[in-house]
Amino acid sequence: xxxxxxxxxxxxxxxxxxxxxxxxxxxxxxxxxxxxxxxxxxxxxxxxxxxxxxxxxxxxxxxxxxxxxxxxxxxxxxxxxxxxxxxxxxxxxxxxxxxxxxxxxxxx
Numbered sequence: 001x002x003x004x005x006x007x008x009x010x011x012x013x014x015x016x017x018x019x020x021x022x023x024x025x026x027x028x029x030x031x032x033x034x035x036x037x038x039x040x041x042x043x044x045x046x047x048x049x050x051x052x053x054x055x056x057x058x059x060x061x062x063x064x065x066x067x068x069x070x071x072x073x074x075x076x077x078x079x080x081x082x083x084x085x086x087x088x089x090x091x092x093x094x095x096x097x098x099x100x101x102x103x104x105x106x107x108x
Contacts (some may be wrong), residue, residue, distance in 0.1 A: 001009070002060045010039035012052040018107035019057035025038025033067045033101070035094045036086070040108060041074035044084040057066030058085060069093055090097040 003025050022032045036043055036057050049054050059100065062068070070087035082088060098104050 001102045002100055003033075004097040005032060005034040006104065007034055007036050007040035007043070007107045007108060008038035008106065010042045010046060011108070012046060012049055012054060014108045015043065015046060015054050015058060016052040019054070019061050021105075021107075022038075022056065023064060024067055026061070026066055031065075032061075033069070033097045034061075035071070035089065035097055036083070037071040037074050037094070038108070041070050041078065041080075041083065043070070043086075044070075064082040075084050080082075093097050 003022075005018060005022060007015065008016065018034070020032060025032050030038055043058070046054055060067075069087035070083040070086050071094070072088045075083060075088060
């Protein structure tokens with residue numbers, strides 16, 4: 001199954017749980033693409049905590065073949081041009097993710 005994930009939160013627990021779901025989906029042999037928008041575009045600035053090891057989850061997701069993209073406009077609104085975690089993308093790319101996914105989930 002192809003799963004599209006839209007992450008629009010900068011809350012560590014939301015991010016952590018979104019990546020946990022993505023990782024279990026990848027280990028079950030599903031294809032997963034994630035699009036970061038709104039506050040989710042701040043992913044590269046979210047610090048790990050004792051409860052939420054976000055950088056570890058992101059690395060595991062990528063190692064398993066998960067794909068992540070970030071909204072260029074959301075970055076621009078925040079005064080950023082790039083994200084250290086993934087390539088900058090557009091709404092057209094989000095549309096492609098939605099069109100190509102069997103299921104789309106929104107976290108945040």
